[in-house]
Amino acid sequence: MKTKRTIHQVLAIAKTDFLGIARNRTAIFFTLLFPLFFLIIIGFTFGTQGAGETSRIRVGVVNLDREETIVNGTVSQNSTIGDAFVQALRNANFTVYEYMEYGDKETNGTAAYDISRRKIKIAVSIPANFTESLSFRYVDSSGRPIPTKAHLILYTDPSDPTGSLIAQQSILGFISGFISHYQEVVISQIPETFQKYVKVLVDPITVSTNEADVSGRRLRWIDYMVPGTLGLVLLWSGLNHASVAIANERTRGTFQRIVIAPVSPATVLAGKFLSCLAIVYLSSAIMLGSGILFFQVNLYWNLPAIVLSIFLGALSAIGIGLIISSLAKNVEAANAITVLISVPLQFFIGAFFPLSVMPRPAQIFGEALPFTKLVNAIQGIMTKNLPFEAVMPEIIYLTVSGLILFALGIIAYWSSLKRL
Amino acid sequence: MNRKKGDTESVDLNDVEVDSVTKRFGETVAVDNVSMNVARGEIFGLLGPNGAGKSTLIKMLCGLMSPTSGTIKIGGYGIQDDPVKVKELLGVVPQDIVLYNYLNARENLAFFGRLYGLSGSKLKNRIDELLKFTQLDEKAVKRRISTYSGGMKRRVNIAAALLHEPQVILLDEPTAGLDPKNKLALWEIIQNLHEEGKTILLTTHMMDEAEELCNRVAIMDRGKIIALDAPHQLIKKVKMENTITVVPDRITPKLTEAVNKISGVKRSYRAFDENEGVESLKIITEMAEDILPEVVSAVSSAGTKILSVELSRVTLEDVFILLTGRSLREEEERYL
Ligand SMILES: Nc1ncnc2c1ncn2[C@@H]1O[C@H](COP(=O)(O)OP(=O)(O)O)[C@@H](O)[C@H]1O
Ligand SMILES: [Mg+2]
Numbered sequence: 001m002k003t004k005r006t007i008h009q010v011l012a013i014a015k016t017d018f019l020g021i022a023r024n025r026t027a028i029f030f031t032l033l034f035p036l037f038f039l040i041i042i043g044f045t046f047g048t049q050g051a052g053e054t055s056r057i058r059v060g061v062v063n064l065d066r067e068e069t070i071v072n073g074t075v076s077q078n079s080t081i082g083d084a085f086v087q088a089l090r091n092a093n094f095t096v097y098e099y100m101e102y103g104d105k106e107t108n109g110t111a112a113y114d115i116s117r118r119k120i121k122i123a124v125s126i127p128a129n130f131t132e133s134l135s136f137r138y139v140d141s142s143g144r145p146i147p148t149k150a151h152l153i154l155y156t157d158p159s160d161p162t163g164s165l166i167a168q169q170s171i172l173g174f175i176s177g178f179i180s181h182y183q184e185v186v187i188s189q190i191p192e193t194f195q196k197y198v199k200v201l202v203d204p205i206t207v208s209t210n211e212a213d214v215s216g217r218r219l220r221w222i223d224y225m226v227p228g229t230l231g232l233v234l235l236w237s238g239l240n241h242a243s244v245a246i247a248n249e250r251t252r253g254t255f256q257r258i259v260i261a262p263v264s265p266a267t268v269l270a271g272k273f274l275s276c277l278a279i280v281y282l283s284s285a286i287m288l289g290s291g292i293l294f295f296q297v298n299l300y301w302n303l304p305a306i307v308l309s310i311f312l313g314a315l316s317a318i319g320i321g322l323i324i325s326s327l328a329k330n331v332e333a334a335n336a337i338t339v340l341i342s343v344p345l346q347f348f349i350g351a352f353f354p355l356s357v358m359p360r361p362a363q364i365f366g367e368a369l370p371f372t373k374l375v376n377a378i379q380g381i382m383t384k385n386l387p388f389e390a391v392m393p394e395i396i397y398l399t400v401s402g403l404i405l406f407a408l409g410i411i412a413y414w415s416s417l418k419r420l
Numbered sequence: 421m422n423r424k425k426g427d428t429e430s431v432d433l434n435d436v437e438v439d440s441v442t443k444r445f446g447e448t449v450a451v452d453n454v455s456m457n458v459a460r461g462e463i464f465g466l467l468g469p470n471g472a473g474k475s476t477l478i479k480m481l482c483g484l485m486s487p488t489s490g491t492i493k494i495g496g497y498g499i500q501d502d503p504v505k506v507k508e509l510l511g512v513v514p515q516d517i518v519l520y521n522y523l524n525a526r527e528n529l530a531f532f533g534r535l536y537g538l539s540g541s542k543l544k545n546r547i548d549e550l551l552k553f554t555q556l557d558e559k560a561v562k563r564r565i566s567t568y569s570g571g572m573k574r575r576v577n578i579a580a581a582l583l584h585e586p587q588v589i590l591l592d593e594p595t596a597g598l599d600p601k602n603k604l605a606l607w608e609i610i611q612n613l614h615e616e617g618k619t620i621l622l623t624t625h626m627m628d629e630a631e632e633l634c635n636r637v638a639i640m641d642r643g644k645i646i647a648l649d650a651p652h653q654l655i656k657k658v659k660m661e662n663t664i665t666v667v668p669d670r671i672t673p674k675l676t677e678a679v680n681k682i683s684g685v686k687r688s689y690r691a692f693d694e695n696e697g698v699e700s701l702k703i704i705t706e707m708a709e710d711i712l713p714e715v716v717s718a719v720s721s722a723g724t725k726i727l728s729v730e731l732s733r734v735t736l737e738d739v740f741i742l743l744t745g746r747s748l749r750e751e752e753e754r755y756l
Contacts, residue, residue: 008537009535010536014533016520019527024565253516253518254519256518256680257518257580258535259483260507260510262503262504262508262536262537
């Protein structure tokens with residue numbers, strides 16, 4: 001009887017809260033559609049670029065592999081694999097500019113100059129010992145090959161982080177494709193005795209700027225961005241709404257009126273939590289649905305994992321929202337604080353572009369945010385089709401931070417009850 | 421404590437019992453050692469100017485605030501010991517209109533009804549009854565509250581407190597800000613609830629309201645109850661049966677001075693009649709008829725002309741002035 005009444009109360013509070021958004025155009029926009037607005041604007045501007053449309057990316061190649069290099073004390077000049085790499089870049093439809101033809105030792109500098117005047121977006125420098133490394137020419141005194149990694153260097157345009165990022169992502173994707181695809185081809189071109197060494201090397205090429213994409217699929221930027229917007233959903237639907245949910249009632253006087261009825265503050269909280277969750281899930285569905293509709297993204301649907309990840313992320317968002325809602329004097333203050341938090345935060349969660357383009361301190365900060373973890377987890381599950389175990393670190397982080405922030409939210413809420 | 425004979429000698433059951441209740445906000449003592457009882461079926465008025473502590477007392481009665489000291493019982497249940505029972509017994513109409521603007525009247529009532537555990541056909545029937553009570557027409561019921569007039573909102577605001585058929589109804593300044601027509605309609609609503617046997621405690625800063633509606637009135641000033649009795653008893657207690665209301669063409673210090681010099685004048689004060697738009701000088705006295713000629717000559721000797729003179733019975737407003745030395749309206753204007 002008592003439980004039944006409590007359930008009625010929770011549902012009534014949740015429904016009324018939800019209607020407060022559903023019947024207010026401004027609230028619909030800011031709470032439900034704001035991330036969509038971002039997705040569409042940014043998505044249509046650059047999102048469809050990526051590995052799928054490489055011809056727009058102008059790549060400078062400094063193929064030093066054609067230069068002489070010293071191997072085992074003697075001069076060697078072999079560019080078989082370097083040339084194959086450049087040819088593969090062309091085959092992959094990148095617009096390739098080669099800086100080798102003039103035999104210029106300063107070609108890295110020339111490429112940098114061309115980046116600065118925006119002739120090319122990115123440059124790949126192939127080392128002089130590229131072929132030699134990959135074909136095991138380095139030997140020790142007893143004649144056994146010394147495994148030597150080939151090291152590519154990417155140069156990007158610091159004045160255009162977004163463009164650089166797209167180019168970088170594309171090249172990294174290409175390199176990973178090159179590795180797997182050319183393992184067989186390259187191996188067949190080198191002396192048979194070395195083939196087995198190449199085959200056992202899991203990671204024959206390292207790159208200093210970033211890790212190569214392990215996914216075999218050709219992914220566009222938008223394929224990351226659409227699931228990534230769920231991080232924005234947490235900020236805009238979760239945090240934003242939770243932060244006004246209580247403050248609203250308090251400013252209106254309805255909070256007092258609710259607790260004059262035989263309704264416990266815990267019941268009010270449960271109703272608000274339920275409505276916040278409903279809004280987060282609804283907004284998530286809108287985002288993913290729009291992604292499919294507008295950008296034909298191809299996502300993987302491990303639904304229980306997705307629902308769980310969003311729930312855990314929502315705990316953090318709602319927790320922070322509750323803290324703001326409880327401490328703020330009124331709705332206006334709550335709103336102002338939320339905007340102050342969520343507007344800058346949305347750039348640190350890796351929703352629009354990977355954190356790798358950010359300066360190091362920003363990366364560290366971004367990595368610590370639960371919203372970033374949600375973005376990583378969801379991108380892992382939906383874009384890369386990783387098994388749930390693979391996103392376990394993110395899930396654990398989300399659980400811990402969710403529980404802590406939500407507990408803090410409850411404490412703030414409880415202490416705010418004293419000043420009705 | 422203050423249980424007086426009043427109109428309710430037959431009833432011994434008190435629905436509201438306030439015993440030595442004090443509420444402090446830092447330095448401010450908003451409610452100062454207040455004790456009072458409201459008998460079942462009674463309309464009890466808390467009368468006092470803005471800032472007297474009426475709302476604070478109401479908030480403590482409905483459990484929104486706990487008293488700094490003292491105890492409160494509703495329907496015999498201690499508010500601290502049995503809050504759920506108390507909440508079920510109470511219907512509270514807040515001073516401000518507290519409704520969801522984006523919901524219509526029916527949805528608002530449904531929401532508050534569900535908070536009290538009503539559902540299904542019982543809830544629906546109760547809402548229908550109360551919608552009738554609010555006298556909103558069919559179309560208005562379906563519109564959002566934000567489109568309602570002040571009077572409509574106030575009626576829904578009251579209806580929202582009555583869904584669960586509470587025995588004790590607290591109304592905080594129910595008619596504040598209403599035009600005379602809506603005010604009368606509200607008085608009728610309160611009278612009807614009274615006839616249903618409800619116990620009603622209302623606060624007001626309007627004398628006529630307290631005099632008209634209440635079986636008993638407690639006059640509150642600066643957190644204290646300074647008088648508590650039936651309205652006519654209060655008036656009798658000050659023994660000033662009459663006032664003389666003089667409307668001169670202007671009120672000068674010289675005039676008031678001259679009037680106050682007349683022996684038999686207990687007190688005089690300026691009053692502004694909003695309906696007539698005239699300022700008058702009210703003179704409280706035990707012997708209105710005897711001193712009337714002196715008053716008239718005092719007015720003319722002060723160089724002012726008399727526009728009208730009226731003898732009338734003392735009102736609660738006069739009682740308040742005699743008790744506190746201040747006018748209710750002065751206070752009101754300061755707060756506006
Ligand atoms: N929450 C509060 N904090 C501090 N002071 C308050 C608070 N509520 C009321 N007061 C003060 O208590 C006094 C009584 O206020 P109130 O009960 O609202 O009077 P009334 O309802 O009779 O106009 C006033 O001086 C007011 O300023
Ligand atoms: Mg008040």
